[in-house]
Structures are given as structure tokens and as C-alpha cells.
Amino acid sequence: MRGYLMPLILCFLSFCSDAQNITGKFTQLAGETIRLEAFNGLKTYPVSSSVMDADGNFKLHYSKSDCGIGYLISTDQKPFFVILSGEDIHIQGESLRNTETVQVLLGQENQWFARYANEHPRREQALSAWNYLEKIYQNDSIFHSQDKIRQCIQSEQQRIKKSDTDLLSSLPPDSYVRWYLPTRKLVSSVSVIAQYRPEEIMSAIESFRKMDYTDSRLYRSGLFRDAIDSHFWLLENSGWSLDSVFHEMKISIDAMMSYLVKDEKKLNEVTDYLFDLLERHSLFQASEYLALKVLNEVSCTIDSNLAKQLETYRAMKKGNIAPDISFEAGHLWMPSSGQIQRLSDIKSKYVLVVFGAGWCPKCKEDIPELARLYSKWKAQGVEIVYISLDDDKMVFNQSVASLPFMSYCDFKKWKSPVVESYYVFATPTMFLLNDRREILLRPNSVKQADAWVDWFLVQGNR
Numbered sequence: 001m002r003g004y005l006m007p008l009i010l011c012f013l014s015f016c017s018d019a020q021n022i023t024g025k026f027t028q029l030a031g032e033t034i035r036l037e038a039f040n041g042l043k044t045y046p047v048s049s050s051v052m053d054a055d056g057n058f059k060l061h062y063s064k065s066d067c068g069i070g071y072l073i074s075t076d077q078k079p080f081f082v083i084l085s086g087e088d089i090h091i092q093g094e095s096l097r098n099t100e101t102v103q104v105l106l107g108q109e110n111q112w113f114a115r116y117a118n119e120h121p122r123r124e125q126a127l128s129a130w131n132y133l134e135k136i137y138q139n140d141s142i143f144h145s146q147d148k149i150r151q152c153i154q155s156e157q158q159r160i161k162k163s164d165t166d167l168l169s170s171l172p173p174d175s176y177v178r179w180y181l182p183t184r185k186l187v188s189s190v191s192v193i194a195q196y197r198p199e200e201i202m203s204a205i206e207s208f209r210k211m212d213y214t215d216s217r218l219y220r221s222g223l224f225r226d227a228i229d230s231h232f233w234l235l236e237n238s239g240w241s242l243d244s245v246f247h248e249m250k251i252s253i254d255a256m257m258s259y260l261v262k263d264e265k266k267l268n269e270v271t272d273y274l275f276d277l278l279e280r281h282s283l284f285q286a287s288e289y290l291a292l293k294v295l296n297e298v299s300c301t302i303d304s305n306l307a308k309q310l311e312t313y314r315a316m317k318k319g320n321i322a323p324d325i326s327f328e329a330g331h332l333w334m335p336s337s338g339q340i341q342r343l344s345d346i347k348s349k350y351v352l353v354v355f356g357a358g359w360c361p362k363c364k365e366d367i368p369e370l371a372r373l374y375s376k377w378k379a380q381g382v383e384i385v386y387i388s389l390d391d392d393k394m395v396f397n398q399s400v401a402s403l404p405f406m407s408y409c410d411f412k413k414w415k416s417p418v419v420e421s422y423y424v425f426a427t428p429t430m431f432l433l434n435d436r437r438e439i440l441l442r443p444n445s446v447k448q449a450d451a452w453v454d455w456f457l458v459q460g461n462r
Contacts, residue, residue, distance in 0.1 A: 020063070022091075026094065069084065073096065080096040089106060120185065183218070183227070194239075209256075232249065250286065268302060271290065319439060350382045371405070381457070386408070387419070392411070396409045
């Protein structure tokens, strides 16, 4: 028996030695549940929870596998961030919401973190004030001759920046906080840089490009999503020409991919998120570049759903010839009599092919709007063909009965040959074609399609 117990005891001791504690007291949260959560890329996960006693005391646990940034949260839903670096932590205060009352009594990295979190915003506020004054003394003729004052302002700006840098440099090189604080500073400063310190835009972008998205420190930091958002927000709001913005975005995408090709899981995660971000911001030139970049990366396996989204840009990009569509295998609804068997039978200068469905919330807004615009577009030589992904014939017939343009459905939903040949992965999806079925535009909205008609057709005919 003793021979069996010894390995179990050693295993238990090993487990215990790998566990760290977060203890503390919040006097205003007595009896409440407090949770510890941690970050894992774009997601969070629960680590530990505890019910505080009558005095507000609590005890939570975390392991070395949770190391990174975590946060405490209670019923007030106000997160309090902590560094999970493998050290025991003890904090106390009134509540998580009243951060000014919270003190870190144990945990060196968290004490450094708390100090910097307290001092850095005040330095940034002072620096912004001095930057404002510097511009006044540079540009206002009343103050322009005050060279000594300008020099004093510049000297104080440099001193503030140096004090911030010196504090970061004083931290141990191998500490998590030494890596985390400059990264957090970069991510949180983009709006200030874009608005007040445009001379720093390029250096900030270069810093973003050096980020390794396969680094576990970044993955567990809670900054994974924010770093992507801030990087491309700064590019988009740099004040540069649109051509320059797209050029720089391509360089940034290349820089990110140079790291991500080493880790398929993170490559898929970042690509999926960034592709959606660029699409939502109508940055289609950049999203197309990202799609082709990833699809041409033969060393990695792309998730099938993501690959389908990206393949849309390779197979259905502007300038390509869209597949012809046969209407014989399904149900074609025509607002008037006519013999149309294929898309190529339509004799119009332009055709807008729209993929949608009765169960799609956005389609319920867009399809009626297309019906409202149809007569104007028809007068300019634009026909509309609606391809429904519905799988119920009655629902389809009811939804298209009042539409003034032709509608088609084979009731195969995502498995429809038409849907698959056009690499449709979401509804609504639109393609504007000319009379040779050449793709002229992939409108991201009815509004964009209408703007194209107004600009290229209505204005051009005047």
C-alpha cells in the first residue's frame, strides 16, 4: 500500500507547488462571489471563484498555465486587472469599482503594475498639456518670440518621457510586467498619437509590426485583440492618402504573417478576426490582399470555413468572370412573362446578383430597399437577380411575391451549386457584373451599390 501511496503523494505535492493564491479583502463586497478570469487569445476563460466571507475576505487560486493577465470581477461587473506571473498576490480595498482604495500588499510584479498604472496616466495628461502649450508658443505670434519658454517646455516634455522610460527600464528584463507595460502603452496610445502626436505615427506602426502574435505573452495578455484593432485603426486614421494607407496595410499584413506562419492555430485565429475587421471597415483592397496572402501560404492548413471566405477573393475578385447560373434546377420567379433559363440570357448592361434568405435579418432590410431602387436602376440598364438560400418553398414564394425583379431558389441552402460556385459564405452577398459577367464591384451594402449607380451611370449620362 505504501508503494502505491508514495507516487500519489508526490503527484499531489507537485500539483500544489504549481498553484498560486490570490487573497484579499474588499469590505464593501462581503458575501459576494468574486471570480478570477484569464485571457486566451481572443477569448477569456474562468480560472477560479470564491464567496467572500462576512468581512469581505476571499481566496482564489491559479496555476502556471494561467500565467499572463487576469482580472477579478464581482457583481459590480468592474474588472480589476492582475498579473498572473506565478507569485502569490494579496490585495485589499473597499470594492473593485473603487480602484483608488485598492492596494497591492503582496506580489512584486503587481506592485510595479499598480505603480505604473497610477503614474503613467498623470504623465500622459501633463505631456498632452505641454504639447498643447508648445503649439501655442510655436504658432501664435504673441508668444512666438519666447524662445526660453519654448525650450523649457521642450525640456519638461523630455523629462516626462524619460521618467516613464526610466521606470520601465528599471524593471527586471525577465519579468512579465517589463514586457506587458510598454505593449499596453503602445496599444492604448494610438488615439492620442493620431490626434496630437502625428510625428509618432510611423514609429508606432513599426512597433506594431514587430509584434509576434505567436508569443504566448501576447496571447495571454488581454491585448491580443486590441493590438490588431489599434494597429489597423492607426493606419486607417493616419491622415495619409487611401493609396498610402492600403500600401502600409499590406506591409503590416506581411509583417504579421511572417510570425504567424509558424503557428497554424494562431494564423487561423488572427486571419479570421482581421479579415472580418477589414471587411467591416470596407477596406476591401486590404482584405483581398490578406486573403490571397494566406491562401498562397502553402506551409499552413487553413480552417475550411475560413478558407471558403478567403477563396471568395481569389475566385470572385474584381475583374474575374463570374460563373453562369442555370435556373432550370430550381424555382425561378419572374415578375413578368419571359424565357430566362440562364444568367447569360439576361440582356442588360449590368446585373446585380444578390444572395440572401428569408431568415437573414439584414436581408429583411436590404431586399425591400433593392425593390424601392429597382425602377431607377432599371432605367440605367441595371437588372437585379435575387438568389435565395431558403429551403422552404412556401417561405420563398411569400418573400418574393411582391418583388419587381427575378428571384431564384433551389432550396439547397449552403449546398446549392450556385452558392458554392460563387463562394458565398454569408448573406447578404452581392456581385455587380457587366454584360460579359465580368465582376465590376462587390458591394458591401445596398447604399454602396446605389452610390455606384449614381456616380457611374446617372452622372455619366448627364
